[in-house]
Amino acid sequence: MENINSANLLELWKNTKPIAWSTSTTQKISPTSLENFISVHNDIKSFTLENGGELLNTILNRTPKQLIDVTAPERMNPQDWLWDHLVTGKISSLHVLRLLHEKKRKKAYAFYQDILFVTDFLSFCSSKAEVSIHLLGDDHLKESMFTDYLSKNEISIDKQQLLKTLFSRCFPSQQLSVTANKQEAMKLISHPLLDRYITSLKEEGVSEYTLYFCKHSCSRFLIWVHQTLVRFHPYSPETIPIFLVQSSDLTTYKQYLIKQYQHGYIGDHKASDIFYYVRAWFGLLSQLELIPKDICLGVKAISFERHHERDLPTDEELQQFFRVVNSYSPSPKIHITAFSLMVYLGLRIKEVGRLQWEDLNLSTKTIVVHGKGNQFDLLPLPAVLVDMLTDLQKKDRLVGNIFNTSSKRFMKNLYQWYKIYALIAGWSYPGGVHIFRHCYITTLSKLKCPPQLLMHLARHKRPETTTRYIHRNNELPDAVNKINYF
16 A cells, blocks of 8 residues: 555654553543544554554545545536425415525525524414414414514524515515614623623633623623513613513523524524523622522523534435535535545644645645644645645645635635535534534544544544544444453
């Protein structure tokens, strides 16, 4: 088998200290994820340069040619797919259908977000009218449904405009009054009791970042209270009488955050953190006797699994994903190369977006990856990635960013396109593009990659971090009983 510039990695690996995957390493980790390490390579000291080179070649030559067919297919329109699968047969209102049809001219992700928003509104109306959503006609839509929906949801300005447009077509002689304001929702609120909370946290030595997120979370809550709860409409977010907030209000806000997560507007981790800081705020106010009672009692936190077994796409599903990219992408070669760097080198989306031509050495088949904390790593490039990048190099300048002059814009667009491709491919996996990094590390574990080398290729400092990326929940249920603890 052809040697692929593995000398640097092997020298680094050869001089590392042997790792024992001990009980402390595996705390909170599913036992089945450790099956990888029950192998002939469990003792790193018995691993030679010769079989290390063979292993590296096995890993690095597992090219995406198995998954990626970059032939030139017939170009497909993602907006047409979204219309056919998310609108046709699911929406009956002619006003809504005409409005959404006009929005097909938008970019795919923006059109998708419009469909999700309108579908959520129609679902709300459906429950009010007690009619199935696919049977909900123009005659079922009432003025009160629009105003009630607005009062119960934090809605961005563009979605407010969409709702106003629909309202004007349903009720031409009337005008929908909108009070929600996106700019207001994003600002930090100066409320006396919130300032007292932040001051208390400062005295405890809380970091500036945490202080900002805490104030932002509580400000968000105050704005939601002002916009959503009728009895607080007379007040501004800065003057809300906190002692009037009830336990049921916290529960309603919790349900709102969960809904925001379920719709993909925020992550489950963020929703949990936001609610945590709001509850902590009320808890402190109760301790200081600034409110009559602790309204947090009986209101549980928003739970989420920090590290858990997760399903990963199979090779067949990855193949389907890349077929979708090839057919629906406005820039197939760019997007396929970007996603391939995630699948076959485990790059994070920020690392892909920041890649520059100066980071590549195609003659030695290596790449410099700028990761977290301003650190960088030298990694070998599988041959197929060399071919892809060489092909891009022919059509691009050889300086600056590989994918776009603006890395932030590229990362945002790539994430949005991922959501469209995953939807068309039939994926239902939660989260975003980071799933490819989980695929990469799990694949290495299946190839019996020894711990130090696996950690290096994953670019992790701690072994427990690496094990959290290994998901093999269907392969060895009793693996924990077979681990030889050192």
